[in-house]
Amino acid sequence: MAACTSQQALISVKPRCASASFGPDRRAGSVRFVSATSCCPGSRKLGLVCASNSQSSVIEPAKLPSSPESGSNPKKSSEAALILIRHGESLWNEKNLFTGCVDVPLTPKGVNEAIEAGKRICNIPVDVIYTSSLIRAQMTAMLAMMQHRRKKVPIIVHKESERAHQWSQVYSEETKKQSIPVITAWQLNERMYGELQGLNKQETADLFGKEQVHEWRRSYDIPPPNGESLEMCAERAVSYFKEQIIPQLVSGKHVMIAAHGNSLRSIIMHLDKLTSQEVISLELSTGIPMLYIFKEGKFIRRGSPAGPSEAGVYAYTKVRVFSIF
Numbered sequence: 012m013a014a015c016t017s018q019q020a021l022i023s024v025k026p027r028c029a030s031a032s033f034g035p036d037r038r039a040g041s042v043r044f045v046s047a048t049s050c051c052p053g054s055r056k057l058g059l060v061c062a063s064n065s066q067s068s069v070i071e072p073a074k075l076p077s078s079p080e081s082g083s084n085p086k087k088s089s090e091a092a093l094i095l096i097r098h099g100e101s102l103w104n105e106k107n108l109f110t111g112c113v114d115v116p117l118t119p120k121g122v123n124e125a126i127e128a129g130k131r132i133c134n135i136p137v138d139v140i141y142t143s144s145l146i147r148a149q150m151t152a153m154l155a156m157m158q159h160r161r162k163k164v165p166i167i168v169h170k171e172s173e174r175a176h177q178w179s180q181v182y183s184e185e186t187k188k189q190s191i192p193v194i195t196a197w198q199l200n201e202r203m204y205g206e207l208q209g210l211n212k213q214e215t216a217d218l219f220g221k222e223q224v225h226e227w228r229r230s231y232d233i234p235p236p237n238g239e240s241l242e243m244c245a246e247r248a249v250s251y252f253k254e255q256i257i258p259q260l261v262s263g264k265h266v267m268i269a270a271h272g273n274s275l276r277s278i279i280m281h282l283d284k285l286t287s288q289e290v291i292s293l294e295l296s297t298g299i300p301m302l303y304i305f306k307e308g309k310f311i312r313r314g315s316p317a318g319p320s321e322a323g324v325y326a327y328t329k330v331r332v333f334s335i336f
């Protein structure tokens with residue numbers, strides 16, 4: 012995908028399918044996100060499948076600020092963008108190891124996925140970024156933002172101590188306007204995988220059985236040995252989302268969250284009102300952004316900007332996947 016250069020973005024949706032992916036349609040200096048794939052026949056080969064409760068309303072365009080200055084304040088718009096990105100491939104994804112809260116970095120492929128994710132969202136405004144406390148999510152957020160057309164500088168907010176807070180102050184309002192705060196929160200960390208952390212997924216399936224391992228990985232309320240179930244992960248991730256992130260959206264700020272397969276599954280479960288049965292088949296690929304529009308207190312799922320073109324790549328699918336990968 013080409014680098015981001017457009018001056019304006021319009022976010023639109025085709026009435027037939029709110030879960031479609033959107034590809035940029037550049038014309039006359041603007042970018043319109045139009046459906047590149049849909050949940051209609053033919054989309055399954057791309058791994059995108061609509062949730063039963065997907066919405067299909069046409070919404071008004073969300074315009075980017077026309078100048079850097081005007082983009083520095085919270086928008087008065089009645090709608091705000093929410094971008095969710097699972098981190099790019101990590102070194103332990105590559106080795107097929109259970110990772111959980113072990114803090115491993117991205118692979119070169121993961122770095123590239125983060126850059127590609129950034130290109131997909133380069134025209135969507137971002138006022139504040141949330142990431143987990145884990146480096147793979149933080150790398151993904153930073154690399155993605157390097158692609159953004161506004162070229163603002165993402166800056167990690169340090170509040171772990173009074174000194175850290177004080178020593179990281181910025182004393183120029185102009186420089187602050189050209190910055191995006193990056194808030195790190197352990198609550199957005201990957202689900203703690205307990206005694207599975209560091210084990211090979213295939214070997215664990217061979218040892219305990221494929222069904223058992225699938226239950227540990229995808230069931231809602233069954234935790235892996237001494238680890239967190241998705242329900243336990245949701246208790247902290249969704250609470251944080253409600254308490255810290257929704258108020259930002261309500262105030263008109265556009266938010267990006269770079270996090271993890273399971274912390275994002277729990278948030279998507281909340282946003283899309285999935286049942287504990289439905290969430291079993293919810294899978295997220297690494298490095299594929301998902302866009303929601305927050306409008307009048309509701310979240311409208313817009314799919315993945317500039318949809319994936321390779322089979323087996325998905326931002327969101329409800330196809331049940333049994334294979335260990």
Ligand SMILES: O=C(O)[C@H](O)COP(=O)(O)O
Pocket residue numbers: 108109110111112201204228271272273
């Ligand atoms: O923690 C891990 O191992 C992965 O990031 C997510 O693993 P899962 O697909 O087994 O939930």
